[in-house]
Amino acid sequence: MRRRLVLLLAGAGLLALAVEAVRAVGALPGAGEVPHPYGSRAVAAAFDHATANAVMSVTLDQRGFDTLGEELILLAAAVGTVLLLRRLTAEAEADTPHSYGPEDVFEAVRLIGYLLLPVTLLVGGYIVVHGHLTPGGGFQGGTVLASGLFLAYLAADYRALDRLRPPGLFDTAEGLGAFAYVAIGVSGLLSGSGFLADWLPHGTLGHPLSAGTVPLLNVAIGVEVGAAFVLVVAKFLDQALLVPQDVPEEG
């Protein structure tokens, strides 16, 4: 009964939404023919600050304050996830045998995991520090870095992963990354330009040392995002592997 009511309500709502969406699309200019007043101004501003990657210029320079909020959302979500998935004392005391992860993985997968681990970390670092020149940046590179670490889990097992991430290191990195972003913002205040202003010398467009504070902010974000992903995925792995599964099937 309840399910039917939900379906009925959802169907009516989606139908109305679809009708309105068709009307709205009809009134929109066709894709590719839209003028981009903000886009062209953003590109001009990116050239003013010698940032080759205009998207990063928007994210970290022109809208740096919004990205601070975004970064703090990520921090809050990571903290919330770690808190929600902490091991309760009752679960920690239950000393049942548990698995340490992939035992029946193909040898080829293991080999590729070992080979790709350093490559992935290198690519992740490259994406972070070249964020102001080429596609990428702290968010993208941080995710690549974190996934590189989990190749160790695929290639070996949970204990190898544990050795790669000493307790406390990633907690600290997570906090330090978020702190560094704010600190770089405050440095703009101290320099007399304003919070999160791109006050460092801009250099020449396309040069590795260009774009002022943008590469520094990218590194801060890369550290924060990488640490956040490592922490969150590690908590999910903890739940899957270490916490005994005595959940009753039916409620």
Next chain:
Amino acid sequence: MLSWLPYAVAGWIFLVGAYGLATSRHLVHTVVCLNVVQSSTYLLLLALGWTRDGTAPIFADIGRKRAVADPVVQAMTLTDIVVGAAVTALLLALTIQVAKRRGNLDPHRLRSLEQESEE
């Protein structure tokens, strides 16, 4: 020609995801459906920023006069993706807690937080 197609695809993805949300019988499936709904906004934003004959707004190796896609909406899409990842992580963590406490992940059999689910 077919200049409305990206918008139509975005709308379609939104509707498919919303249908999945309404008919979901497993909370993990619900979270994935929410991701599908959200990915329609990525497509809508990127379609709005697309410029005919434009290239990526990366000026390391192209001239300033070159037509490029709108970097503002691309930066918004980046924000969208990051927030989506954060929301997904939190929702999946909550899902694990629901599974532990209630042993049941069918949203239709979960009532209030403390009340036992009915058979």
